[in-house]
Amino acid sequence: MKILGIDTSNQAMSIALVDEDGLVIEKTVNIKRNHSIQLMPSIEALFGEANWVPKDIDRVAVASGPGSYTGVRIGVTVAKTLAYAVGAELVGVSSLHVLAGNGEQIPGSFIVPLFDARRGNIYTGLYHYQQGVCRPVQTDTHIAIEKWADFLEGLQAPVQLVGTDVNKHMDVLNNRLGDRLLLLAPSQTLPRASVLAELARDKKPEVVHTFEPSYLKLAEAEQKWMETQTEESLGGGWIEKL
Numbered sequence: 596m597k598i599l600g601i602d603t604s605n606q607a608m609s610i611a612l613v614d615e616d617g618l619v620i621e622k623t624v625n626i627k628r629n630h631s632i633q634l635m636p637s638i639e640a641l642f643g644e645a646n647w648v649p650k651d652i653d654r655v656a657v658a659s660g661p662g663s664y665t666g667v668r669i670g671v672t673v674a675k676t677l678a679y680a681v682g683a684e685l686v687g688v689s690s691l692h693v694l695a696g697n698g699e700q701i702p703g704s705f706i707v708p709l710f711d712a713r714r715g716n717i718y719t720g721l722y723h724y725q726q727g728v729c730r731p732v733q734t735d736t737h738i739a740i741e742k743w744a745d746f747l748e749g750l751q752a753p754v755q756l757v758g759t760d761v762n763k764h765m766d767v768l769n770n771r772l773g774d775r776l777l778l779l780a781p782s783q784t785l786p787r788a789s790v791l792a793e794l795a796r797d798k799k800p801e802v803v804h805t806f807e808p809s810y811l812k813l814a815e816a817e818q819k820w821m822e823t824q825t826e827e828s829l830g831g832g833w834i835e836k837l
């Protein structure tokens with residue numbers, strides 16, 4: 596199976612081509628640029644270097660969120676378009692799961708990927724390795740860092756933190772976890788599309804036309820708009836009358 600992996604869910608952009616034997620070629624860039632400008636030319640360049648053509652692809656794997664609203668939307672839109680155009684399967688994988696896949700196979704430890712969500716909140720999840728595969732322990736969440744630190748403290752187990760935003764919340768986490776806190780090498784803090792592609796290898800394909808990102812929360816602009824609306828203006832009163 597030949598897979599194209601795409602992750603533009605945050606500042607870093609990572610794309611990879613993977614086949615039955617593993618990684619063929621991968622590009623990861625951590626430069627603050629517009630993903631909509633660099634994504635397609637980068638994909639085209641990877642195909643050229645690998646001597647592949649789009650029709651070779653059996654499956655397109657995309658990081659489906661959470662993360663940057665714009666970044667997630669760009670990656671998902673490109674993935675859906677390519678999958679439809681070449682007749683490939685489409686698979687979405689949690690952006691947090693992709694990041695957690697960088698964790699180490701340390702017995703008894705949990706892997707905690709983390710994206711900053713502003714105002715003292717984070718996107719995060721809880722993962723561990725089981726039979727050599729990184730698997731979720733519970734559902735990804737959008738939560739206050741203080742509440743998440745309380746939860747992690749209660750686990751009474753080593754915790755591997757993964758992500759470029761970890762340092763923004765280190766004071767809170769270090770105070771609660773102390774020597775149970777395990778920090779990975781800087782090279783492991785960025786998402787890798789090759790990890791994404793491998794996670795997508797055995798997943799059930801999505802319906803291309805109806806597939807949507809998983810943001811875990813509304814975009815800030817949408818949230819502010821919702822807060823200004825009354826039940827009547829949102830249609831609630833009309834629905835009740837029916």
